Amino acid sequence: MTRRVRTRIAPSPTGFLHLGTARTALFSWAFARHHGGDFILRIEDTDVARSTQEAVDQIIAAMNWLRLDYDEGPFYQMQRLDRYRAVIDQMLAAGTAYQCYCTPEELDAMREAQRARGEKPRYDGRWRPEPGKSLPLVPAGMKPVVRFRNPIDGDVTWNDMVKGPITISNRELDDLIISRPDGTPTYNFCVVVDDWDMQISHVIRGDDHVNNTPRQINILRALGAELPEYGHVPMILGPDGDKLSKRHGAVSVMQYEEAGYLPDAMVNYLARLGWSHGDDELFDRRQLVSWFDGSHLARSPAQWDAAKLNWVNAHVIKQTPDAELAARVAMLLASRGAPVAADERLSRMCALFKDRCATVVELADWLGMYYFDVSPRDEDVAQHVTDAVRPALQALRDRLAAIDWDKGTIAFAMKEILGAHGLKMPQLAPALRVLVCGRVQTPSIDAVLELFQRELVLRRLQGV
Template structure:
């Protein structure tokens, strides 16, 4: 059997973290079995579905690198197929017309709830022979079995059973002629030959209804894995108030897709004690049966730790490609300066996000507007004037602007003046970067470049001279 999975979001909002994890699990399972992955847009909610949300879902999937073999399919473009099947079911009695008004159904629901009963359709029109006018509105309901049980073995939650007597006759076509979500899903999974359905635990109650429709159609029933919800740092259900509204917000906040994917795969799945996975390792080890049924708590600090790992260990050229977006977002023109990949290599240890990396790289590409006040007060005193002047002359005389000769120039200045390296290096750092902290100053100066370094030293020496007058 060829394994085939699908990710089927509703375009009523952005691709959020829970949806991204579901997509990842489906994608990994298909890849593990050399199968196929389908993207399907379930846009039957015509009032709430938007093109903006569709674009955001596809953008999020592309950013994460979760490619698909088929799709995206759109349910709104398949109404003819759904209605053709409904007409067949209506003709042979697997479905029937229901003329019950909204008022009757609301009254029925209120009465059942008042009596402590589970609200459900009472089947009034199931076998009714009452005459109705041709223009009287009606819905189409699926004739659900009334006896026995519907059972399935869920890869996450184990054996699940529902009594058919607990399931009412589901509406499969509304009065306006539009087929409903639960019916469309079944036809799609049948037509697309989906073998395994991975989705959120909120769909568990839909599953028995859908299984009965599969069986009524003579369609193969896929296997199911209903994954638990993701909680926020505070233990509450993950929501907008926890920060990231969509997957792309994590891009905006400076995370690499590899970090988010690695983090998401561990939110409910494990392989021993391993924390860091390459994509190849995820594919190799992934199993639906290893998904935990417990809810997972989102930990932003853990995500940042992973992000720093990937910033440090991925190819700097690749990281630089993602950094470009943030440089543009922070309006830093990186074309007139060192290669971004070189800056990534130098700053990676210090940055948890690409937002931080972009911000810390600014002095490589443009002049700082002001020197950090605390750093200036501590390191740019009158005593700094002599070592800065001497190092400036030595730097100007260098024939090769490389890290090693730059380091030797700093050391020679300290030796000549009988000072510790800090008495030379710290004022030099503040003068070159405008900050009190940076990576090794010789490596920084190498990337900043001769012209900019000398110009900044001249500027600081002029300030010190002015202050001495």
């Protein structure tokens, strides 16, 4: 790199941080970290009518949850209005921007006439100053917009990090509005000034911005600014090939935390949506940063796969320290009405059950049997708690009331009861599970019972 790498993520606080923006943030963060550069958070809040503080808070919370730490920011565009206006004044003075007094009705009529002629609707430049050109009279009392004086001839070409060389003719671009009648600057202009002032070296963003890029490059050139490199990543599609939407799971990133996904799993999965490192499917942040040099970004859209995310999350859960899982489960159980300490006992429960779970919510569901009443299904009771097993269950209850409460002693007591009643473990264990745990299948029953309070087990076996 000939200049210091500086990347940014610039979400608009008009809604939650969605998966596509989270992936772009991840790519920008990993690229900056790989090259020892800086990652910047910028809040593009010039859409005053739709921007909310709640959305800002949610964006920052999502970045923190994903552990995408930023070196600078958050910067807010609405706090930079004086800077934008100063640059617009400079451009007006330099002749690279001009005032336009077209009314909305005139613009509508202009586009209608162009469509009728089979032309692409665009601003026709009637207020654009040219040598020897007579401009219309300025309407009294009307506030103008400010338009960028886009070059008429030539092309805009850049070597996209993802798509390769892209060329767009300047004749395809009209004169972009960069300031509204009330003086509020527009998106494409604010982005340019921000990237210029913040010395952004690489812009990684969704390919829905490709059409904005030539306009932004032309404005940067008009300002004499150094251009960043651009990389436009394809969108994420749903499993059916349509644009990812809420019905596919395109909800707030923070809703994935609520659903029991771990941030390391989400980072791993999002990174693989549009980027690869050989055949590696599972990796940690350190490996991601080591590998993410900006190459191997896919040109084709990635498809969201909820089952694959669950698979990755299950793997991360297995690798997560039990004490960390216990802290997360304790919060979930507390939200359900069971204030539980994230102690050694809860850690042991997590160790026993985590291999069966794709999410932390599933883990909390399993462990709920230790803290909440269970309601076995009638059909399970009828199938497993039979007249042939009941005497053994009664005898086992009496035996459990008098022994040391540990896995080995519980297992020995069960073995003795089986021998005395001529039964096999596949007859006794399911009945025990149904009555004590409320379900037919669990890990090894002696290990499961050890983690219960003895009194709770005896109570659930009472009156068999």
